[in-house]
Amino acid sequence: GLDAVGFCERQLRERSPAELNPPPLLTGDDLRALGMTPGPAFKRLLDAARAAQLDGEIRTREDAVALVGRLIPN
Secondary structure (H helix, E strand, O other): OOOHHHHHHHHHHHOOOHOOOOOOOOHHHHHOOOOOOOOOHHHHHHHHHHHHHHOOOOHHHHHHHHEEEEHHHO
C-alpha cells in the first residue's frame, strides 16, 4: 500500500536516473561477438542479464558474459 508508494517516491528523490536505470551491461552486439546467432534465445538471455543487473547480482560486462555462459545449454 502506502508504504510501497513512499518507498518508491524516496528512491526517485534519492537516486540518480543512471542509478535507477543504468545502461545494460550486455547487448545483442555483445552476444554476436561471442559467436551466437541471433534468434529467440537472444531476448531471453538479454532479459536475464538485465534482471540480474537491476537486482544487483551482476555489476560488470564480464559478470554478464559469465551469466550468459551459464544459461546457454551445452
